[in-house]
Amino acid sequence: MWTALDIPDTAQETFTDYKRWRLLVNDGGRHTWHYLRTDEEVENWPQNEVDRFWLGLKTTMPDLPPAKDPLDAARNGYKFYKELQSHDGHWAGEYGGPMFLLPAFVIGSYVIGMPFKEEERLEMVRYIMNHAHPEDGGWGIHVEGHSTVFGTGLNYTAMRILGVDKDHPVCVKARAYLHKLGGTTSIPAWGKFYLSLLNCYDWAGNNPVPAEIWLLPDWVPFHPSKWWIHVRNVYIPMSYLYGLRFKMEENDLILSLREELYTEDYYSIDWPAQRNNINKVDEYAPHTRLFDMISGVLYMYEGCVLPPLRRAALARTYRLIVMEDENTAYQTLAPVSKVFNMVARFAAEGRDCESFKMHKQKRADFIWLGAEGMMVCGTNGSQLWDTGFISQALVETGLAYEPENRQSMVKALEWLDQGQMRNDPIHYHEAYRHTTKGAWGFSTAEQGYTVSDCVGEGLKASMYLQFNLEFTPNLISKERMCDAVNVLLTLQNPNGGFASYELVRAPQWLEYLNPAEVFGNIMREYCYPECTTSVITALAIFRKHFPDYRAADIERTIRGAVRYLHAAQTPEGGWIGSWGICFTYAAQFALESLSLVGETYATSTVARRGCEFLLSHQRADGGWGESYKSCEQSAWVEHENSQVVQTCWAVLALMYAQYPYADAIKRGVQLVMQRQKPDGSWAQEAIEGVFNKTCAIAYPNFKFSFPIWMLGKAHFYLLELEARSVS
Numbered sequence: 001m002w003t004a005l006d007i008p009d010t011a012q013e014t015f016t017d018y019k020r021w022r023l024l025v026n027d028g029g030r031h032t033w034h035y036l037r038t039d040e041e042v043e044n045w046p047q048n049e050v051d052r053f054w055l056g057l058k059t060t061m062p063d064l065p066p067a068k069d070p071l072d073a074a075r076n077g078y079k080f081y082k083e084l085q086s087h088d089g090h091w092a093g094e095y096g097g098p099m100f101l102l103p104a105f106v107i108g109s110y111v112i113g114m115p116f117k118e119e120e121r122l123e124m125v126r127y128i129m130n131h132a133h134p135e136d137g138g139w140g141i142h143v144e145g146h147s148t149v150f151g152t153g154l155n156y157t158a159m160r161i162l163g164v165d166k167d168h169p170v171c172v173k174a175r176a177y178l179h180k181l182g183g184t185t186s187i188p189a190w191g192k193f194y195l196s197l198l199n200c201y202d203w204a205g206n207n208p209v210p211a212e213i214w215l216l217p218d219w220v221p222f223h224p225s226k227w228w229i230h231v232r233n234v235y236i237p238m239s240y241l242y243g244l245r246f247k248m249e250e251n252d253l254i255l256s257l258r259e260e261l262y263t264e265d266y267y268s269i270d271w272p273a274q275r276n277n278i279n280k281v282d283e284y285a286p287h288t289r290l291f292d293m294i295s296g297v298l299y300m301y302e303g304c305v306l307p308p309l310r311r312a313a314l315a316r317t318y319r320l321i322v323m324e325d326e327n328t329a330y331q332t333l334a335p336v337s338k339v340f341n342m343v344a345r346f347a348a349e350g351r352d353c354e355s356f357k358m359h360k361q362k363r364a365d366f367i368w369l370g371a372e373g374m375m376v377c378g379t380n381g382s383q384l385w386d387t388g389f390i391s392q393a394l395v396e397t398g399l400a401y402e403p404e405n406r407q408s409m410v411k412a413l414e415w416l417d418q419g420q421m422r423n424d425p426i427h428y429h430e431a432y433r434h435t436t437k438g439a440w441g442f443s444t445a446e447q448g449y450t451v452s453d454c455v456g457e458g459l460k461a462s463m464y465l466q467f468n469l470e471f472t473p474n475l476i477s478k479e480r481m482c483d484a485v486n487v488l489l490t491l492q493n494p495n496g497g498f499a500s501y502e503l504v505r506a507p508q509w510l511e512y513l514n515p516a517e518v519f520g521n522i523m524r525e526y527c528y529p530e531c532t533t534s535v536i537t538a539l540a541i542f543r544k545h546f547p548d549y550r551a552a553d554i555e556r557t558i559r560g561a562v563r564y565l566h567a568a569q570t571p572e573g574g575w576i577g578s579w580g581i582c583f584t585y586a587a588q589f590a591l592e593s594l595s596l597v598g599e600t601y602a603t604s605t606v607a608r609r610g611c612e613f614l615l616s617h618q619r620a621d622g623g624w625g626e627s628y629k630s631c632e633q634s635a636w637v638e639h640e641n642s643q644v645v646q647t648c649w650a651v652l653a654l655m656y657a658q659y660p661y662a663d664a665i666k667r668g669v670q671l672v673m674q675r676q677k678p679d680g681s682w683a684q685e686a687i688e689g690v691f692n693k694t695c696a697i698a699y700p701n702f703k704f705s706f707p708i709w710m711l712g713k714a715h716f717y718l719l720e721l722e723a724r725s726v727s
């Protein structure tokens with residue numbers, strides 16, 4: 001099942017025949033990759049443009065006549081991008097970047113004996129090899145990050161499980177670096193946990209994760225139901241597995257890994273002393289003294305747990321795990337909890353059961369084959385997010401009206417129609433979930449999680465497509481749009497801001513208990529400028545169409561949200577982006593939403609300062625470029641090069657704010673036009689997104705949606721400025 005693989009020394013060439021891979025898109029936007037073994041299968045299921053593009057194969061898209069003006073460039077961009085639309089109307093795409101998700105999947109699957117196909121294993125190895133740092137041979141927390149113990153320890157382990165020999169040059173080099181860092185004893189907490197499941201780290205080396213916390217009454221201010229949904233959903237199965245001290249059986253590989261991963265003799269390691277041993281190269285959010293103190297007490301408690309209490313706690317957490325699986329049709333919230341849930345279900349129910357089958361089936365949704373090999377995505381896709389942006393771009397630029405684009409707009413609306421959630425979760429209050437009736441999530445309806453700005457963007461895109469275009473059918477009823485608004489109105493916090501999935505439920509001090517070391521601001525929900533602005537924008541557009549629906553509530557909500565947004569502006573005039581890199585991303589959302597409440601360069605100091613902040617970062621070549629490090633440091637960090645996507649965000653922001661001078665906009669437009677390829681596409685540049693302060697994540701579809709959007713809009717904007725200056 002996990003037989004040895006014969007792996008070449010380098011990974012530029014694919015390890016499998018890329019002409020045989022197909023992306024299957026079905027069931028509301030599910031993505032799964034399939035390798036066709038026989039020629040007959042290949043003949044019956046031809047490779048299409050979507051497959052070719054994402055596999056990095058040559059597409060058949062022709063070179064286009066050079067663009068005469070920005071609108072023409074946007075049109076050329078969409079000629080290319082339209083070919084990447086799936087038959088069901090959405091845009092599929094790679095969602096890689098984090099370097100700990102593939103190892104998590106490999107380790108979790110190995111522990112429970114859930115196999116991968118050989119072709120998958122080969123391409124997974126290739127992906128890992130392609131992302132080893134050329135200088136030191138290690139891996140970081142994400143593809144652009146420096147090598148760490150977390151990245152190197154986990155990717156090394158994954159390579160070995162996948163079937164790579166320990167004497168393979170990539171393993172030799174990585175192991176040498178790992179040893180130079182002192183070996184895996186100092187791996188951060190989640191790494192300790194994965195390795196403990198694998199029986200390559202002693203459970204005594206982990207800080208306790210007591211399931212008993214779920215027996216506390218709900219009103220307790222730090223009750224886990226109040227934690228950020230991702231942390232909560234990761235720690236539920238973790239506490240279950242920790243309670244069982246679940247680990248796989250020893251075998252030859254495990255025994256060998258115990259030698260390879262450490263610089264000292266595995267059997268003489270002082271495990272309890274490793275609980276707080278975190279390598280400095282990994283650390284972003286060091287433990288607080290409070291955390292260490294509580295962990296110390298809990299560690300003592302682990303020596304004298306009361307069996308009935310533990311049993312009750314394990315039963316309670318298991319129930320929560322099952323409810324999460326059922327609420328999401330086994331997609332679960334995201335890949336970290338996916339693996340832990342999968343292992344927990346196996347620990348309780350074994351292999352011959354429905355839960356194993358279902359987890360295996362949906363495991364495939366996270367796995368993506370890219371040009372550099374096979375990876376695990378940050379979610380089961382970014383379907384709604386990408387479809388929402390390009391739909392809005394086409395409508396705002398007017399390209400949606402052009403006859404050759406109409407069909408694709410109708411398809412996009414059809415996808416949005418079925419992508420809206422129609423009901424609350426099956427297990428609703430009992431699972432501490434927020435309402436979902438009328439919401440859109442980040443990926444598919446099946447995944448089933450409300451995200452504030454996804455509801456905003458989904459609603460906005462649906463209204464644009466349905467109301468602004470006379471040729472689209474009315475698929476989404478007024479009632480359903482009102483349902484979406486109802487969801488938005490439930491999500492405002494007392495300070496006026498909007499968080500990601502839920503209301504802020506826990507106090508700020510909970511962050512002192514952040515156990516993950518490698519991520520920041522994860523313990524509870526926070527309000528985000530991006531989420532808040534998406535909501536303002538959607539509500540502002542909604543009330544133009546339906547002025548009577550909950551008018552007072554909408555007015556109050558918008559006013560509160562704008563108040564939050566004003567307060568969130570930094571003294572320099574920017575907004576800190578938490579999900580995209582970084583200030584340019586947030587500025588684009590912020591200035592759009594402010595313009596919809598009448599705040600522009602001419603009328604509002606906030607908007608004017610926002611513009612001036614951006615202009616102060618425009619580079620000599622006309623572009624903007626900031627590094628992912630801006631997000632780590634919450635301060636502008638220049639990238640080596642200007643970036644097309646960030647330039648688009650900055651120029652869009654200036655246009656939303658009605659910045660009255662053409663020069664800065666023209667220079668941004670020129671940069672983006674110069675970087676367009678003859679076939680209308682743009683090359684992939686630096687990574688676009690981020691989460692939890694430290695982990696970059698890729699949004700490769702942004703290099704289409706935002707240039708198309710910006711160029712098309714800039715065309716008319718510049719004409720208008722010109723007309724004004726003439727008159």
Ligand code: LAN
Pocket residue numbers: 230231234334335336337378379442451453454500519530531579690691692697
């Ligand atoms: C995402 C992706 C989308 C993102 C936006 C919609 C862009 C944002 O505005 C709100 C938050 C959200 C939904 C978001 C939250 C955190 C996610 C799910 C991710 C960045 C994708 C991957 C990440 C998830 C936490 C990865 C798993 C890792 C853990 C640390 C649990």
